[in-house]
Amino acid sequence: MPTIKHLAFCALSAALAGCSQNPSTDQAAHSADTPQWQTLFNGENLDGWTIKIAGYPLNENALDTFLVRDGKLIVNYDQYDEFKGRNGHIFYNQPFSHYRVKVEYRFVGEQAKGAPDWAWRNNGIMYHAQSPQSMALEQGYPACMEVQLLGGNGSEERHTSNLVTPGSHALYQGEFRTDHIIESTSKTYHGDQWVEAEVEVHGDELAIHYVEGEEVIRYSGMQLDDGTPLTEGYIALQAESAPIEFRKVELLNLKGCMDPKASNYKSYYVADDPQTCQH
Template sequence: MLIIVVIMMVTACNSGKKSQQEQTKSAQASVEENWIPLFNGKNLEGWQIKFTGYELGYNLNNTFRVEDGLLRVRYDDWDDWGGQFGHIFYDGEFSHYRLRVEYRFVGKQIEGGPGWAYRNNGLMLHGQSAESMEIDQDFPVSIEVQLLGGNGKNERSTMNLCTPGTNVEMDGILIEQHCTNSGSETFHGDQWVSVEVEVKGGEVIRHFIEGKEVMSYEKPQLDPREQYYEKLLPADGNKIISQGTISLQAESHPTDFRKIELLILEE
């Protein structure tokens, strides 16, 4: 009996030590992860805006704004929807990283907004520069991590994939359709949703919601069928996209962002 008690005590002691070691490693990893806040909660410093039909830098109807520590997309200064899609670009280009975002959809869609744009926004990754967009171009050539909200009734996944001017591969198969749904649940109402994207250059991109992977694909690349293909194709003819800009959208539905963070990964 005494031997059994001793064994149990030693086991419990080792278990406690292991737990403490794991906690220490976790704390060290957290300290070592240098997450960079792209949004400072005060203003739009480090960001530039482009709307369809307008020169770079014009914030149409004060759509992108900072209020109550949130980066907001709003349409209260619009009369109706006129097809002017907006994007707000963070400065610079990125290749290997993790992007962490918290977002929510609120209120009503602007009158006349496209049906598909109801509770719709997106994280545009590996995108062309804001400066290279044409004056009347609707969307930057990019890989879009599509954010969608539910209507309170039907299933509607978020963290989907859309490909304006691009293609990807899944399990070695070229995917040429514009949008592909993820395996996520539906998020109804005005709740905050925490998402993350892991981007490894021109190799693989993974989508996560609350830490759970819901989609992955490989070899993001320019689409030869698209009108901007020749313009954006590099001199070496390699259509694989290994880096690019990060931008958020204004597609006719009010959206809030309260966290936008970047963790640079080793190549």
């Protein structure tokens, strides 16, 4: 039962911020509204990730392409004499269907020799990707949706967080598109500056790209070339000849228990998973 002192405090402060007569209820509501971001890259090693580089067996980190240095996940080409089409990806080991994934990245250094001009300061966040275990030995890209990360050249406009569709398609502004690249409305980020990129994904129904917290493109109807809906898959970071650093890779799961009576209910979930409910 609330004390007289507590009731008096509520009456005094209600006009400013409101006051519940049940502090534990307030705390539970706050917890349900508080996003629980999961750190995918721990800043120390590549635990929880699987490497696949074209032409190499699963988890062979050819020429130290992927490194951890000074708390950052690095795509590195110091040991490459020539690129030779060795596109690589590093996959987080757990698939997801409804989520937000956020990275902080920057391009650094020189492109690997022999790489195509279009790949200069070009990388990507692959999502809803096929598993690395299912990729062929020489396969350069997983079938997936891609948030294309591009760095500026110091003068020209070059949008980042574009939509790229390796082995896939989507609906953009209500129209089925077969374009391989659909540009975003982002600003251009020149030099070696850090940039925050995020994609919010709701199964195959909706995807929204954000750059520095601002929406730059949205689309829906994500699917493979054969029309199979892309409802879930793996998250991967690309190695496409451009040295790049990631200092943050985080995920907010948007699928979980949507029963308000459960202790692990979250108000921001968009897809229900009743089996996870804790009562």
